[in-house]
Each structure stands twice: as C-alpha cells, then as structure tokens.
Amino acid sequence: MKRNIAVLQGDGIGKEVTRGAVEILEAVAQRYGHDFEFQYGEIGGGAIDNTGSPLPDETVEICKNSDAVLLGAVGGPKWDNQPAHLRPERGLLKIRKDLNLYANIRPISYYSSLSESSPLKKEFIEDVDFVIVRELTGGLYFGKPSERVEREGKEAVVDTLFYQKIEMQRIIELAFKLASDRKKKVTSVDKANVLESSRMWRETAEEIAKDYPDVELEHMLVDNAAMQLIKNPKQFDIVVTENMFGDILSDEASVLTGSLGMLPSASISTQGPNLYEPIHGSAPDIAGKNLANPIGTILSAASMLRLSFGLENEANAVEQAVETVLDYGLRTGDIANGQSNITSTSEMIAEIKANL
Amino acid sequence: MKRNIAVLQGDGIGKEVTRGAVEILEAVAQRYGHDFEFQYGEIGGGAIDNTGSPLPDETVEICKNSDAVLLGAVGGPKWDNQPAHLRPERGLLKIRKDLNLYANIRPISYYSSLSESSPLKKEFIEDVDFVIVRELTGGLYFGKPSERVEREGKEAVVDTLFYQKIEMQRIIELAFKLASDRKKKVTSVDKANVLESSRMWRETAEEIAKDYPDVELEHMLVDNAAMQLIKNPKQFDIVVTENMFGDILSDEASVLTGSLGMLPSASISTQGPNLYEPIHGSAPDIAGKNLANPIGTILSAASMLRLSFGLENEANAVEQAVETVLDYGLRTGDIANGQSNITSTSEMIAEIKANL
Ligand SMILES: CC(C)[C@H](C(=O)O)[C@@H](O)C(=O)O
Numbered sequence: 001m002k003r004n005i006a007v008l009q010g011d012g013i014g015k016e017v018t019r020g021a022v023e024i025l026e027a028v029a030q031r032y033g034h035d036f037e038f039q040y041g042e043i044g045g046g047a048i049d050n051t052g053s054p055l056p057d058e059t060v061e062i063c064k065n066s067d068a069v070l071l072g073a074v075g076g077p078k079w080d081n082q083p084a085h086l087r088p089e090r091g092l093l094k095i096r097k098d099l100n101l102y103a104n105i106r107p108i109s110y111y112s113s114l115s116e117s118s119p120l121k122k123e124f125i126e127d128v129d130f131v132i133v134r135e136l137t138g139g140l141y142f143g144k145p146s147e148r149v150e151r152e153g154k155e156a157v158v159d160t161l162f163y164q165k166i167e168m169q170r171i172i173e174l175a176f177k178l179a180s181d182r183k184k185k186v187t188s189v190d191k192a193n194v195l196e197s198s199r200m201w202r203e204t205a206e207e208i209a210k211d212y213p214d215v216e217l218e219h220m221l222v223d224n225a226a227m228q229l230i231k232n233p234k235q236f237d238i239v240v241t242e243n244m245f246g247d248i249l250s251d252e253a254s255v256l257t258g259s260l261g262m263l264p265s266a267s268i269s270t271q272g273p274n275l276y277e278p279i280h281g282s283a284p285d286i287a288g289k290n291l292a293n294p295i296g297t298i299l300s301a302a303s304m305l306r307l308s309f310g311l312e313n314e315a316n317a318v319e320q321a322v323e324t325v326l327d328y329g330l331r332t333g334d335i336a337n338g339q340s341n342i343t344s345t346s347e348m349i350a351e352i353k354a355n356l
Numbered sequence: 357m358k359r360n361i362a363v364l365q366g367d368g369i370g371k372e373v374t375r376g377a378v379e380i381l382e383a384v385a386q387r388y389g390h391d392f393e394f395q396y397g398e399i400g401g402g403a404i405d406n407t408g409s410p411l412p413d414e415t416v417e418i419c420k421n422s423d424a425v426l427l428g429a430v431g432g433p434k435w436d437n438q439p440a441h442l443r444p445e446r447g448l449l450k451i452r453k454d455l456n457l458y459a460n461i462r463p464i465s466y467y468s469s470l471s472e473s474s475p476l477k478k479e480f481i482e483d484v485d486f487v488i489v490r491e492l493t494g495g496l497y498f499g500k501p502s503e504r505v506e507r508e509g510k511e512a513v514v515d516t517l518f519y520q521k522i523e524m525q526r527i528i529e530l531a532f533k534l535a536s537d538r539k540k541k542v543t544s545v546d547k548a549n550v551l552e553s554s555r556m557w558r559e560t561a562e563e564i565a566k567d568y569p570d571v572e573l574e575h576m577l578v579d580n581a582a583m584q585l586i587k588n589p590k591q592f593d594i595v596v597t598e599n600m601f602g603d604i605l606s607d608e609a610s611v612l613t614g615s616l617g618m619l620p621s622a623s624i625s626t627q628g629p630n631l632y633e634p635i636h637g638s639a640p641d642i643a644g645k646n647l648a649n650p651i652g653t654i655l656s657a658a659s660m661l662r663l664s665f666g667l668e669n670e671a672n673a674v675e676q677a678v679e680t681v682l683d684y685g686l687r688t689g690d691i692a693n694g695q696s697n698i699t700s701t702s703e704m705i706a707e708i709k710a711n712l
C-alpha cells in the first residue's frame with residue numbers, strides 16, 4: 001500500500017516525538033511491505049518565525065494532498081505575548097477548519113504498569129476504558145460576534161455559541177457508531193438546564209439514538225460529568241459533547257490514569273485526511289533534551305494505521321510493542337514515578353522499533 | 357444580636373439538612389445570647405407544585421426582608437420533564453438575579469479523618485485548602501439571544517456569552533480581597549486563547565492586581581485548570597473564574613477530597629442578604645430516610661455566622677464541633693467508606709449540638 005503522510009512537527013518537543021512516530025511508521029512499512037512517503041510542513045510558533053503565519057498556505061496544501069496528517073505539538077513562551085492572530089494555537093484552530101476536522105477522538109485507557117503515576121487510587125481507575133468524542137468546528141470557538149461592545153454606556157463583551165443542527169448530528173452519529181463496536185453506551189454531555197444549544201443537542205441525541213436501538217443513551221449535565229469522571233470513570237464508554245465542554249472534560253480525563261504522555265488522539269475529517277496527534281503539549285522546558293515521551297505520538301501513528309489506512313494488524317503490532325517495552329519497565333521521565341532508571345526519547349523509540 | 361434568617365428548604369433531603377442547620381443555629385443563639393428568627397419560604401419543585409412557580413414572589417420578599425438566607429437543595433425526578441420555566445433549577449437562577457448574588461464562594465478543604473473516601477491518593481490531597489470564587493450573574497447563563505435560528509435555510513441555535521466589565525471587576529476584586537487574608541495567590545481561569553470575553557477578563561485581572569501588590573496573580577487556561585485540579589490541587593489558594601467555567605470546575609473540585617456532603621458554599625450579594633447552601637444536591641433517592649449528611653448545611657450556617665453576622669467565635673465553635681464528631685468516628689453513609697456503623701441525620705445533628 002502506498003500512502004502520503006503529512007508531518008507537522010510544530011514546536012518544542014514536537015520534533016522529537018514526531019521523529020519517533022515516523023521511524024516506527026517506516027519500520028512498519030518495511031516489515032509489512034508498504035510505501036509511506038513523508039512530506040513535512042510548518043505549523044505553530046516556528047511557522048510564525050519563518051513565514052509570519054501560524055499555518056502557511058503551503059502547509060495546508062501539503063495536508064490536503066496527503067492521506068493522513070501527523071502533528072507533534074505547538075506553542076511556547078516565545079510566542080505567548082503575541083497578538084491573537086500571531087499565536088501558535090491559531091494554527092491549530094485554522095487547520096481544524098481548513099481540513100474540516102469535526103471530531104476529536106481521545107481514548108482514555110489504563111496501563112496497569114503505570115498505575116503508580118496516577119493521582120487516583122488504583123481501584124478507581126483500574127480497567128478504565130472510554131473515549132471522549134469532542135465536536136471541533138462549532139460552539140464558542142468560531143461563533144460571531146466575538147467582540148467588545150458598549151451597552152448603556154458601559155464596557156462589555158460578547159462571545160457567541162453557535163451550532164448548526166447538522167454539526168450536532170454528524171458528531172453524535174459518530175459517537176453512536178463507535179459505541180456500537182464497543183460497550184454500547186453513549187453518554188451525551190450538555191447543560192440543558194441552562195443553554196438552548198444544549199436543549200437542541202439533547203433532542204438531536206434522542207433522534208439519532210432511535211437508529212441505534214442496541215446502544216444505550218444517557219444524558220449528563222457537564223458539571224456532573226466533571227464530577228463523575230473522578231468519582232467513577234469506569235462507568236463511561238463513549239462520551240460525546242460540544243467543543244468547549246469537550247476541551248475541558250477531555251483534558252480533565254487525560255490526567256486520570258497518570259499517562260498523559262502516552263495518550264493519542266485522532267481528529268476526523270468530513271472529507272479528506274484525518275489528523276493524528278498526541279494529547280500532550282509542546283513542553284518547552286524539556287525540548288531538545290531527549291527526555292520527551294514519544295509514546296503518545298507513536299500511538300497516534302497506530303491510530304492512523306487503523307483509522308485512515310485500515311491496517312488493523314499493523315496498528316495492533318505497534319500498540320503491542322509499546323505494551324511490551326512498558327512491561328520491561330522502560331520509562332521516560334514523565335511516567336518514571338521516582339524510578340531512577342530513566343529511558344531517553346531515542347532509546348524508547350529504538351526499543352519499541354526492536355519489539356515490533 | 358437579633359437577626360432574621362430566611363430558610364428555603366427546597367426538595368429532597370433539603371428539609372432534613374436545613375432542619376439540622378436551624379437546630380445548630382438555635383443552639384448557638386441560646387449559648388451566645390443571640391436572637392435568630394427563622395422565616396420559611398418555598399423554592400424549587402415543591403414550590404412549583406404548590407404555587408406554579410419555582411420561586412414565588414412571596415419567597416423573594418421573605419429573603420429580601422432577611423439578614424441572610426439558608427437554602428437546602430432543589431430538584432428531583434418528578435420535575436425532570438417539565439418545560440424549562442417550570443423546572444426547579446429556575447428557582448435557583450432567579451434567586452441569584454433577584455438577590456443580586458454575584459459571587460459563589462466554595463472552600464475545598466481536606467479532612468484527614470475522611471481521606472479514605474477520596475478517589476485521590478492521600479499524598480495528592482493532604483492539606484488541600486483552596487477556595488473557588490465563581491461569578492454568578494453573567495456569561496452564558498443570562499446572555500441574549502438564546503434561541504433557535506435559521507441560517508441559510510438550515511436549523512441552528514445560538515447562545516450568548518455576555519459580560520459587563522463591571523461584573524468582572526467586582527468578582528476579581530473579591531478574589532483578591534479573600535487572597536489577601538489567606539495564602540496571597542489568585543489563579544484566574546479563562547480561555548483567553550479563544551474567547552474575547554476571556555481576554556477582557558485577563559486584562560481586568562491585571563488591572564485589579566495592581567491594587568494588591570502583595571498578592572500573586574497567575575492566569576490559567578480552563579482546560580489546564582481542569583487537569584491541575586487533579587494533578588496538583590495543593591497549588592491553589594483562590595481560584596476565580598466566570599460563571600460556566602466556575603460551574604464545571606467547582607463541581608470537579610468538590611469531589612477531590614471525598615467530602616462532597618460536607619462542603620458549604622456562600623453566595624455573596626452586591627447589596628442585601630447573602631445566601632448559604634451546601635454544595636450537594638437534593639438526593640431524592642435518600643430523601644426522608646434520615647440518611648442525609650447534614651454537615652454541608654451546618655457548615656454553610658457557620659459561614660453565615662462569620663460572613664453575614666461577623667460572629668467569628670460562634671462560627672469557629674460550629675466548625676470545631678463538626679471536627680470533633682468526625683474525630684469520634686461518626687459517619688453518615690456518604691462518608692462511611694465501608695464502615696458498618698452508620699450515623700443517622702438526626703444523630704449527627706444531635707452530636708454536633710452536644711459538642712458545641
Ligand atoms: C490551543 C487551544 C486553542 C486548543 C483548544 O482549545 O481546542 C487546545 O486546548 C486543544 O484542546 O487542542
């Protein structure tokens with residue numbers, strides 16, 4: 001199989017971790033007889049420095065001509081005081097729009113070998129296995145007006161939470177599809193006791209549930225969801241929610257199992273290539289020091305193999321290799337939990353490759 | 357001292373827990389020579405059944421004529437399918453507006469005797485002691501338009517996040533005042549990389565910080581805050597944020613220490629009486645069974661003594677009595693954590709009173 005992969009390394013540790021994923025993808029290609037071509041594009045702070053834009057047109061072109069996109073991470077203190085349109089994160093928001101990425105999928109899984117590094121007691125997180133499906137194109141992120149206003153002579157400000165019904169339908173539909181192949185439960189999170197948009201969201205979920213009679217639909221208020229994620233994360237299978245609630249809850253969920261540096265994500269396009277990236281940020285403090293955990297990005301590459309290329313065996317092989325090295329006791333600093341023997345980024349990559 | 361206290365019992369366990377707080381307040385009055393008069397008003401589902409409104413005008417009158425308001429909890433499955441304006445929660449939103457309650461204050465504290473019932477490992481929550489200050493009058497809760505719309509012939513919906521600068525100023529000012537008397541750190545939570553309202557919030561926080569040179573101001577993005585609350589809750593002193601973020605983060609924070617049933621809250625008015633209520637809900641499943649934990653409401657009454665009446669010694673005495681009975685090992689079901697010897701609501705109240 002021949003595939004074009006766009007690689008956007010981004011800032012901070014983005015370079016190191018994407019390099020790891022590319023090495024693993026190359027090893028997979030060789031082992032299984034595929035042909036993966038890598039095209040590199042700029043995004044984030046580095047792109048601002050070199051081109052004046054956090055997402056140059058050329059990068060968008062490279063992505064659109066690819067079969068899938070691999071992203072590292074963007075941002076860093078250097079660009080923190082830039083005006084909004086010259087901030088690295090703008091590149092992220094823009095690529096979501098430009099590539100029609102409407103759904104961010106984040107599996108939250110438990111690694112028994114890592115239970116030590118979780119803030120939660122083992123009995124609360126053991127065997128946790130759920131997926132947060134976050135809407136990416138609507139809500140407060142892109143609604144207009146978003147501006148300073150004057151009301152009755154006083155300074156004020158307005159942001160707008162806007163959703164088309166069709167945006168709700170397609171993401172909730174995806175959630176039900178995913179649940180069908182899993183534990184058959186969808187938890188739809190909203191704030192229907194306050195927001196009109198949430199009431200439309202809830203209705204839409206009810207409508208779509210009719211097409212999936214074997215999947216259970218549960219509604220949960222966002223404040224309660226924020227509690228339940230901590231009190232009883234095992235209750236969840238698929239959690240689906242709108243953009244801002246998803247931003248907050250998926251980050252909350254990502255620290256439950258103590259394995260933030262290991263968690264992959266996939267952003268699904270309505271048409272065109274999907275984008276795969278680790279959940280963690282650009283970690284400027286450890287950038288370039290061969291200390292970053294490459295596993296989140298390597299597992300993102302495994303998701304790419306499965307979801308974009310349909311290569312289930314290859315994806316499983318990568319995931320299996322990761323489990324194996326963890327079982328050996330290899331640990332980058334973020335998951336070392338006091339263990340003195342710390343594995344470097346490059347060693348971790350080499351070991352995963354050797355265990356493919 | 358003579359004071360009028362409005363008591364809104366509400367639904368579910370609201371009756372039992374407010375009865376407990378009233379008993380304690382009466383005991384305090386007797387012991388310290390005060391005269392507390394209690395006036396009862398209806399709110400929530402019961403009020404809907406009896407008057408057709410979740411917050412009858414009469415209740416608002418009673419509150420306005422009081423020196424402080426004590427609230428139990430509202431809601432229950434009976435009213436879950438009512439239209440929005442006939443839902444018990446509407447009573448809560450309306451009383452916030454009618455009494456000008458602009459700030460909800462929620463202390464999150466650690467009880468060493470309860471560390472067993474927390475989902476978090478002891479080393480993460482030991483000595484946790486922070487306060488979430490949530491804005492209550494603005495944001496997505498009351499902004500207009502909040503309605504279904506048609507855009508380009510398609511079904512859509514809009515909600516509006518609206519803030520006056522003055523609403524931001526007064527709540528952030530309150531946060532700095534509280535921090536001055538504590539650990540002198542304010543964490544202001546926003547989403548300034550996406551929302552214009554958050555950028556105004558951040559600017560406002562910077563402006564007010566100038567008047568408090570001995571208080572440290574830190575900005576934190578809401579998604580990061582949702583992580584940090586779990587990863588390292590000890591870092592916080594005062595957390596201040598807008599209405600919806602505050603709703604989510606304060607509920608998240610309330611389950612960290614395993615003592616949801618014990619946590620009080622105070623809602624502060626720009627003028628007129630403050631309102632005090634426990635954080636927990638109406639728990640219809642255990643209502644009327646003498647099983648509810650009255651401590652959250654009793655500690656809310658202690659906050660009333662301190663914040664509304666300036667009775668610091670009396671407030672301390674109530675808090676001390678609660679600590680004492682916990683040290684004895686008395687536990688209602690929610691904090692029993694497997695212990696077989698469960699204390700009833702009425703016993704718990706009697707014991708706290710006996711230890712005043
Ligand atoms: C950087 C920021 C705009 C972005 C978001 O809020 O979507 C990030 O937090 C994320 O979750 O990918």
Ligand SMILES: CC(C)[C@H](C(=O)O)[C@@H](O)C(=O)O
Nearest residue numbers: 193194223445446448449603
């Ligand atoms: C009942 C609901 C409207 C309310 C809110 O969102 O403010 C509740 O969750 C709270 O936090 O008091």
